Amino acid sequence: MDNIAANIIGQYEIMDEDKRLEGGFGQLEKERAKELIARYLWKEGLTIVDAGGATGAYSLWLAALGHSVHLIDIVPKHVALAEQKAQATPKTHRFKASVGDARVLPEIADGSVDLVISHGPLYHLTDRNDRLATLSEARRILKPGGILLAFTITRYAGINYAIPNGLVFDETYYSVMREEVLTGLCNNNPRRISTFTNAFFHLPEEIRDEVREAGLEYEKTLGVIGTAWLVPELDHGWRDEAKRERILAVARLLENEPVLGPRMMTVARKEPMS
Structure with a gap:
């Protein structure tokens, strides 16, 4: 374990990732991320790696939809909690979780994965070379034509x-x-x-350039929540069905201007076989 990994683990020992997603901001982020991810679930039974998947907010949802999902996270307590939640979540028999580093994934074979989702690694890794290693590793494990969904902070x-x-x-x-x-x-x-x-x-052009340098075909970058999170009393508004739908509508309206919000999702593909 290097100092970078130890630092990330230490940070999350004093943070509660599950609790972060409970409030209005977290619920908005989670709902919109699911919407965006769902656009790239192009067939049933995908093989998915959720690199930096934390406690399984997206992995367990995807597994319940019938996909084969491998959550990998560098924080042991996240993996343990994800496994615990899986036992209480129906239809997650195709889910597994393990402790690992997104920069090096030796347990995943070359060209074996349909979809890679990367959340934390690309913003927790402050050195560009480490981010490129993460993106290159995603490219390695993707099948030809496979998709990377890379989440970053703006x-x-x-x-x-x-x-x-x-x-x-x-x-x-x-x-x-x-x-x-x-x-x-x-x-x-x-x-x-x-x-x-x-x-x-990141700036949008920075993640675009990093994706390309890692050998992936850049497609687009979308905003996850835009400025919808600035709604006054967001927690209260999210609990109101009509207001919640309007908040989501604002996020959708602004998705093509990713720099307006705090989160972005970049779509990239591994080149198909010629």
């Missing part, structure tokens, strides 16, 4: 949270936001400012 996620919450007037907080916007690096320095774990926040 460059302006932090500043767009800071503005409506008045945090830009805090000099220390603003210095962190400025660094994120100028470099993409979120390193929570100085210590009293904790906006997120160590991460890299």
Whole structure:
């Protein structure tokens, strides 16, 4: 285990990934991510690797739809919780989970996977070479014509949270936001400012270029939630059916402008056999 892996594991030992998805923001993100993923479920019984799949929010859903899903996460407690949840989830007999590093997946054979979903790795890995290793490994395990769905955090996620919450007037907080916007690096320095774990926040053209450099065919980048998360009292609005549908409508309306929101999904393919 290298220092990068140890750091990520340490960060999630004090974070609750399941709880993050419980509020209005998390529910919006989860619902929209499912919508976007569903567009690329082109046949029944796909073989799917969910790299950085955490506690199984998407893996278990996909397995219940009848797909063969292998969740891989670097955090042991995430994998244990995903396995525990699978036991209580109907129709997940084609689900399995294991501890692993998305940069190197020796247990997955070359050209054996229809669909790779990558959530955390591409923003938790702050070094470009590590992100390229993750993307190259996805390409290796994909079948010819297989699809990668790569989720990233956008460059302006932090500043767009800071503005409506008045945090830009805090000099220390603003210095962190400025660094994120100028470099993409979120390193929570100085210590009293904790906006997120160590991460890299992409511009759309950056993830496009990384995908291409890894040898994949870039298709598109879509926004997951747009600015819909800025709705006042989002938690309350999400519990109201009519408001929830309008919030989702806003997210859909803005999906072709991915930089507006905090999350993006990039679609790429492994070249088909000639």
